[in-house]
Amino acid sequence: MRAWRGAAPAELGGPRQRSLLARQFLAQGHVVSVDRLVEDLWHGEPPPKAFSALQAYVSHSRRVLEPDRARRGIAYSCAPMPSTGGVSTNRSARHHPSLTRSGGPTSS
Incomplete structure (x- = not known):
């Protein structure tokens, strides 16, 4: 598993961190x-x-792949895009109206 931030390769960590990604x-x-x-x-x-x-693996991955992201901000999932070979990101389930108790986005 490899990833890049712009033209620079991202340091994804050890085997378990790469397996998590x-x-x-x-x-x-x-x-x-x-x-x-x-x-x-x-x-x-x-x-x-x-x-x-x-938790440490996830934290490390977020710091490496999204260094400008605020701590405890909106989580994203990644999914392959077969048509382009790229990756798409989506908001986490906690911000999806149908999956929250009140029917609206939850606050951080």
């Missing part, structure tokens, strides 16, 4: 549960602090 990419914009990510990244044998490690 690949797993999210393969989900094609669908939500991937934490349990599914833990299962995939540690092949059914997660360490005691798997959730904390997963």
